[in-house]
Amino acid sequence: MEPLKVCLNKQYEVADDITVWEWTGSAWDEGAEASQWFSDYLGNPTKLVRFNTATEIRKVDPDYVEEQHQTFFSDGYPFLLVSQESLDALNELLEEPISMNRFRPNILVEGCEPYSEDLWRDIKISKFSFQGVKLCARCKVYFGQNIVWNWRDSSAKGDGKVLKLGDPVYVFKKVSSSAEAAA
Known part of the structure; x- marks a missing residue:
């Protein structure tokens, strides 16, 4: 496949109801070109999204960390x-x-x-x-x-x-x- 280039300074529409484990929130949709690239590669309809740091917070489990550390789309910790x-x-x-x-x-x-x-x-x-x-x-x-x-x-x-x-x-x-x- 041709390389995919994603500009991280450009913001597309907000995609709602993105879920990772028990967290649900919004993310930035990286656009139609990125969605089509991943859909073609994976053979299923797919969207590429980026964590919406402007409006969302996903904290790690406070039972293990004293301070309020955050993560984005990783499993449970950064x-x-x-x-x-x-x-x-x-x-x-x-x-x-x-x-x-x-x-x-x-x-x-x-x-x-x-x-x-x-x-x-x-x-x-x-x-x-x-x-x-x-x-x-x-x-x-x-x-x-x-x-x-x-x-x-x-x-x-x-x-x-x-x-x-x-x-x-x-x-x-x-x-x-x-x-x-x-x-």
């Missing part, structure tokens, strides 16, 4: 942290290996012990400070950890708020066992 070593250990137990895209983390680390990321509470990646919130439930297992950005504790300000491949990862606080990890 970030999922997983290590390559955890996937490697999981694949040793499976008859048929699975790939990392099955879990869709947006932060993938390597160079640690399998499942050690489940214990991390205060994390710094480059100039960004994160808080480990809770293990990520995947059907019958937990895999990876949901985390939030501690924007008040980060030295990353202004433009350029981007994590890059190879950024150093520092763990400042962790729980002592998986039994202590919030699930």
Whole structure:
């Protein structure tokens, strides 16, 4: 297919009744061209929408985070942290290996012990400070950890708020066992 370009500065009509889990709200419809592109690719009528930050708020579960952090269309938290070593250990137990895209983390680390990321509470990646919130439930297992950005504790300000491949990862606080990890 031809590449699709979506201008994030342009606002189209508002699409109502967009649902993610138990949240329902409005979103910006990214237009007929984007809808047709995805419909053609997927073989079903589809719309591309963008979270309507002007009017909508989708908070993360307050049972796990003291501050009122928000997410958009992600599962339940803005970030999922997983290590390559955890996937490697999981694949040793499976008859048929699975790939990392099955879990869709947006932060993938390597160079640690399998499942050690489940214990991390205060994390710094480059100039960004994160808080480990809770293990990520995947059907019958937990895999990876949901985390939030501690924007008040980060030295990353202004433009350029981007994590890059190879950024150093520092763990400042962790729980002592998986039994202590919030699930």
